[in-house]
Amino acid sequence: MTAITSNSHSNSEATSVETGNSSQSVGVSEQKRALEAEADTSAAIINLVTFVGDSSRGILFPVLWPLCQSLGGSEVEYGFIVAMYSMGRVCIVRRLGIISDQYHHRLTLILAGTIFVIGALIWANTQFIGPLAVLFIAQFVLGLGTGSLGVLRSYVAEQVAPAKRTYMLARLSALQYAGFAATPLFGSALVIAGSSISKTMEFVFPGYLVVILSMVCLGLLIFKFKDFQDYYEHPPEKQVDEKNSIELMKVMDTSSNPMRDSDKHSSTTSTSTSTSTSTNTAVSSTICVNDKATVHEEQRARKLSGENDSTGTPKSPQSVVEDIEAPKLETGFEMPQIAANKKVRNRVFLLMLFLNLSTRGAISVYETRGTQIMLDQYNMSQWELGLLVSSAGVIGTIQLIYFRQFWCARFTDIQLMLGGLLLFAAAQLLVINWGPARDTPQWQYVLSMYFVYAFAYPISNSAVLGTFSSIQKAGKQAKAQGQFAMMGSLARVIFPIAASYLESEVEYSSAFAMVLMLLCLSIAGVVYLHHEIVFFSSPILASHAIFDAEAAHHQTSLTTKLGVAACGLTSFVAFMTIVNWGVRSWG
Numbered sequence: 001m002t003a004i005t006s007n008s009h010s011n012s013e014a015t016s017v018e019t020g021n022s023s024q025s026v027g028v029s030e031q032k033r034a035l036e037a038e039a040d041t042s043a044a045i046i047n048l049v050t051f052v053g054d055s056s057r058g059i060l061f062p063v064l065w066p067l068c069q070s071l072g073g074s075e076v077e078y079g080f081i082v083a084m085y086s087m088g089r090v091c092i093v094r095r096l097g098i099i100s101d102q103y104h105h106r107l108t109l110i111l112a113g114t115i116f117v118i119g120a121l122i123w124a125n126t127q128f129i130g131p132l133a134v135l136f137i138a139q140f141v142l143g144l145g146t147g148s149l150g151v152l153r154s155y156v157a158e159q160v161a162p163a164k165r166t167y168m169l170a171r172l173s174a175l176q177y178a179g180f181a182a183t184p185l186f187g188s189a190l191v192i193a194g195s196s197i198s199k200t201m202e203f204v205f206p207g208y209l210v211v212i213l214s215m216v217c218l219g220l221l222i223f224k225f226k227d228f229q230d231y232y233e234h235p236p237e238k239q240v241d242e243k244n245s246i247e248l249m250k251v252m253d254t255s256s257n258p259m260r261d262s263d264k265h266s267s268t269t270s271t272s273t274s275t276s277t278s279t280n281t282a283v284s285s286t287i288c289v290n291d292k293a294t295v296h297e298e299q300r301a302r303k304l305s306g307e308n309d310s311t312g313t314p315k316s317p318q319s320v321v322e323d324i325e326a327p328k329l330e331t332g333f334e335m336p337q338i339a340a341n342k343k344v345r346n347r348v349f350l351l352m353l354f355l356n357l358s359t360r361g362a363i364s365v366y367e368t369r370g371t372q373i374m375l376d377q378y379n380m381s382q383w384e385l386g387l388l389v390s391s392a393g394v395i396g397t398i399q400l401i402y403f404r405q406f407w408c409a410r411f412t413d414i415q416l417m418l419g420g421l422l423l424f425a426a427a428q429l430l431v432i433n434w435g436p437a438r439d440t441p442q443w444q445y446v447l448s449m450y451f452v453y454a455f456a457y458p459i460s461n462s463a464v465l466g467t468f469s470s471i472q473k474a475g476k477q478a479k480a481q482g483q484f485a486m487m488g489s490l491a492r493v494i495f496p497i498a499a500s501y502l503e504s505e506v507e508y509s510s511a512f513a514m515v516l517m518l519l520c521l522s523i524a525g526v527v528y529l530h531h532e533i534v535f536f537s538s539p540i541l542a543s544h545a546i547f548d549a550e551a552a553h554h555q556t557s558l559t560t561k562l563g564v565a566a567c568g569l570t571s572f573v574a575f576m577t578i579v580n581w582g583v584r585s586w587g
Contacts, residue, residue, distance in 0.1 A: 041224055041225075041226070042224075042225050042228065045217075045225045046156070046172075048220065049109065049113070049148070049217050049220075049221070050149075050179070051179040052179065052216075053116070053145075053152075053179065054146070054177070054180040055178075055180070055183045055210070055213065056146060056210045056213075057146075057180050058180045058182065058183035058187070058393075059183045059184070060187060060206055060207070061180075061184045061367065061386075061389070062187045062188045062191065062371070062382045062385055062389075063191055063206050063382075064082065065078055065371050065372060065375065066202075067126070067127065067203045068135065071126075071132040071135060075372065075500055075503065075504055076501065076504055077132065078372070078500065079368055079499060079500025079501070080136070080497060080500075081135055081139055082139075082368050082492075083493040083496045083497050084136050084140045084143065085139045085140070085143040086143055086491075086492030087140060087143060087489075088144040088146075089143045089144070089147040089486070089492075090490050091147075092112075093147040093150050093482045093489060094483055096108050096147055096148055096151055096482060097150045097151060097154070097478040098478075098479055100151045100154065100479075100482075101479055105478075106221070106225055106226075106227040108151050108478075109151060109152075110218070110221050112144075112145055112146070112148035113214065113217055113218035113221050114218060115145035116142070116145025116146060116217070117211070117214045117215055118145070119138060119140075119142035120210045120211040121211055122134065122137060122141055123138035123139070123142060123207050124207030124211050125207070126138050127200070127202075127203050127204065128200075143489070145214070147485075147489075149176070149481075149485040150478055150479075150482030152172065153465070153481040153485070154477040154478035154480075154481045154482075155228075156168055156169060156172050157469045157481065158477055159228065165469040167404035167408050169469060170400050170403035170404070170462040170465075170466065171400065173400050173458070174400030174401045174403070174458075177393065178394075181389060181392065181394075181396060181397070181453050182393040182397055184385070184389045184393075185386040185387055185389075186206075188383045189386070191203065191205070191206065194206075344536075347529065347532060348471055348529060348532045348536050349468075351525050351526070351529055351533075352464055352467060352471070352484070353468075353483070353487045355417065355421075355460075355464045355522050356465075356468070356487050356488045356491070357491040357518075358491070359421075359460050359522075360488035360491040360492055360495075361491035361494065361495035362452070362518075363452065363453075364491060364495045364496050364499075365512065367496070368496040368500060368511075369499050369512075373445060373508070374388070377508075378445070392450045392453035392454040393454075395453075396453055396455065397458075399454075399458055400462060403462060407459065413463045413466055413470075414467075414526060414530050414533055414534070416459055416460070416463035417460055417463040417467070417526050418527070419459060419460070420455070420456050420457070420459035420460020420461070421519055421523045421526070422523065423451055423452075423455050423456035423459070423460075424456040424457070424460060424515075425516055425520060425523070425570075426451060427448040427451035428448075428512045428513070428515050428516040428519065429516070430445075430448040431444060432512050432513050433509040440509070465484070467533060468480075469481070471537060495514075495515075498514065499511035502514065507578075507581035510578050513574045513575075513577050513578050514578060516570070516574045517574040517578075520568070520571035521567070523567045524563075527560055527563050527564050527567070528564050530560075
């Protein structure tokens with residue numbers, strides 16, 4: 001009887017424990033679903049803020065030049081007005097990145113959103129307030145408010161593995177690009193609607209649309225946005241770096257100190273297998289540069305686990321390096337090290353910044369000079385201009401949304417960069433006036449704008465952004481992304497001013513010759529440093545191996561050298577063409 005009572009008591013305790021465990025698991029799953037819902041909502045808000053930030057440029061794009069003219073501005077002053085928007089970004093984007101790394105994303109985005117609302121209100125009332133200086137101030141404050149681009153990119157980059165950053169950031173770039181390139185049609189339609197009511201209302205509606213959108217974004221950031229960094233127990237860069245370092249050192253210890261005793265050897269074999277399996281997981285989740293290499297990398301990473309090794313002999317450190325080498329590099333590596341060659345990494349880092357400067361600068365020339373040429377020289381209406389830019393922008397946006405399926409599955413990041421830069425260069429050749437008269441047909445300008453807005457810019461800049469993010473260490477990237485965004489904003493300051501000056505003082509297509517010169521230099525840089533780009537885009541290699549520049553560049557083919565020389569020659573010809581035009585104009 002006592003035994004039966006004790007058994008029933010133990011059964012009831014077991015039942016209560018199972019019930020408690022099941023209720024606890026249900027509570028954990030519900031909490032997990034709630035956190036996932038918050039993360040999805042926050043990601044959607046990030047996407048909306050990205051879109052609205054650049055739509056302020058796109059909606060006001062067809063309005064800016066007519067408004068500048070109505071306030072008494074010249075072509076040179078218009079170039080400065082366009083540049084003031086990016087000048088605001090340059091002044092704040094890096095500082096916002098530093099603030100974000102210290103105080104997380106939410107506070108930084110609320111600060112930027114408040115400034116954005118103020119700038120939109122000033123811009124919407126510029127026509128009523130008065131002088132041209134107000135438009136300068138409005139553009140500058142708008143640039144300050146949209147200077148959170150680096151913070152937005154870091155929010156995405158810090159959540160995904162390096163192998164997925166190119167197409168994930170391409171999706172964010174799709175929203176950014178859609179805001180800039182697909183919304184001018186709305187600005188043109190609002191101008192027509194306002195002018196039909198009254199002449200004084202011609203430029204009001206686009207400005208107030210930006211005001212409404214900016215207020216919606218600020219409200220969502222204050223009341224709905226949750227910063228995922230608040231859930232970190234440890235900084236993510238420490239988690240990743242410590243894990244990779246520990247696993248690699250375990251492999252090195254096992255392979256460099258094999259035991260001779262048979263019993264100990266079997267123990268070592270099992271330890272090596274489990275250690276290699278952990279290393280396999282780390283490698284397969286982080287080494288890929290793009291989706292095309294994913295399967296190949298996973299197959300080579302499985303070699304580390306010793307699944308097909310019948311002898312059970314531990315691998316040497318050199319075999320570990322050979323197993324995780326980048327697919328296109330056969331030599332150029334030494335024994336594993338804790339840190340990579342910083343000097344070579346900095347060279348790649350600076351090249352990515354220069355590529356961002358050249359591509360952003362090229363699109364800003366079309367934003368400045370393309371608008372003036374289409375409206376003044378070819379007498380295109382604002383509605384037709386908005387339709388032209390928006391239709392090309394929609395094509396570019398669709399490509400960015402499906403960037404993984406269209407491009408990442410077929411080409412490497414370097415191939416995408418080179419392809420986009422070559423399309424950019426071809427677009428410049430269409431619009432440069434090589435003859436003595438202004439006889440460039442209109443269809444060449446239209447085709448050039450389609451090349452740039454639909455293909456060249458979205459492909460090349462997205463590949464540059466993804467590669468730049470891949471060469472960064474794991475963890476917080478707001479400061480680095482802020483530097484990247486600052487370089488792009490700096491290009492949008494320098495190029496519009498230079499384009500307006502060259503148009504007024506030298507020759508009307510000399511700005512496109514300047515862009516061609518820089519694009520050729522960019523192509524030469526990518527071709528010359530392609531070994532370094534592949535190496536540092538692979539996180540495991542860049543963290544645990546030394547890049548041998550001499551061995552890598554011994555592999556450089558004659559075709560590559562001729563390509564670099566051709567790009568340099570084309571750049572020199574474009575520069576001398578500008579000089580020749582200047583001599584004729586000033587002489």
